[in-house]
Amino acid sequence: MKQIKLSIEEVCKVFNGSQGTVEALQSTSFKVSPGEFVTILGPSGCGKSTILRVVAGLVNPSSGEVLMDGQKIIGPGPDRGMVFQSYTLFPWLTVQENIEFGLNLSGVPAKQKKDTARQYLQLIGLTGFENNYPVNLSGGMKQRVAIARALANNPEVLLMDEPFGALDAQTRTIMQELLLKVWEATKKTILFVTHDVEEAIFLGDNIYIMTARPGKIKEVISVDIPRPRSYEVKELPEFLAIKHRVLQLIREESIKAAEVSDILGLPVVAGH
Incomplete structure (x- = not known):
């Protein structure tokens, strides 16, 4: 019987604001196996980031539930680590101190703490930068530190x-290549939200395509491209075939979102 690490079961999320309610997610369900790398794609405003925040325990679903190892998620926990688009490093801490923060x-x-930080500094290729402050790092280096900080707490997801x-x-x-190296070394279960189709294919075992808002799973595409992967796989016929299919699905949903906005006389809402 196939093991399940995460089970998202009929999750709906409605946000209430000053201008009324917004249904971000509608009856969203899927299961993730231990060590699986899932990428999530969809048009702007379809609820991709909302899914992550529900799994992280930062947002409560309006209905439905998320189970991890069969236990209901009711809030944040060290078994789940989060990496955001913004680097969210503490500018007054060194690279090593940032990585050690959760361990403190x-x-x-x-x-x-010191041994763990140095282990992940080596894994992300930043040995020798442990005493630098974020202001002295490039964007890519800052994100490496953010990933190392999340991994240092040894989250399961x-x-x-x-x-x-x-x-x-x-x-x-x-x-992207660094993240695959880290994933192959740690075998963490990963849920990865992106707008980049090639990125989703290159990284993922499975791609979850979402509908326009209210978001739900439109289709799941398996990426049957051997691992380990290098950048050259993006030229393979099977990669290009998956890319064509994914772009077609995203385009269908983007057109629907634009049509709904035209009917309601509203702008297309950017977001997740």
Whole structure:
């Protein structure tokens, strides 16, 4: 019987605001196996980031539930780590101190903290930068530190919300390859939200395509491309075939979102 790490079951989310209610997610369900790398794609405003926040325990679903190892998620926990698009580093802490931050909260002994931080500094390729402050780092280096900080707490699930979205194309490619290296070394379960179709295919075992808002799963596409992967796989016929299919699905939903906005006389809402 296939093991399940995460089970998202009929999750709906409605946000109430001064201008009324917005249904972000509608009856969204899927299951994630241990060690699986899931990428999530969809038009702007379809609820991609909302899914991550519900799994993280930062947002409560309006209905439905999320189970991790069969237990209902009712709030944040150290078993789930989150990496955002913004680097969210503490500017007054060094690289090593940023990585150790969560370990401080957990009361980890000093030597173990230091050893853990250095282990992840080596894994992300930043050995020698442990005493630098974030202001002296490039965008890619800052995001490496953010990933290391999340991993240092040894979460079972890593949630990544467009972590490379603010990077230039060349740095983004380097970070994609680095993330695969880290994933292959740690075998963490990863949920990764992105707007980049090639990124979703390159990284993922499975791609979850979402509908326009209110978001739900439109289709699941399996990425049957052997691992380990290098940048060259983006030229393979099977990669290009998946890319064509994904773009077609996203385009269908983007057109629907635009049509709904035209009917209601509203702008297309950017967001997740």
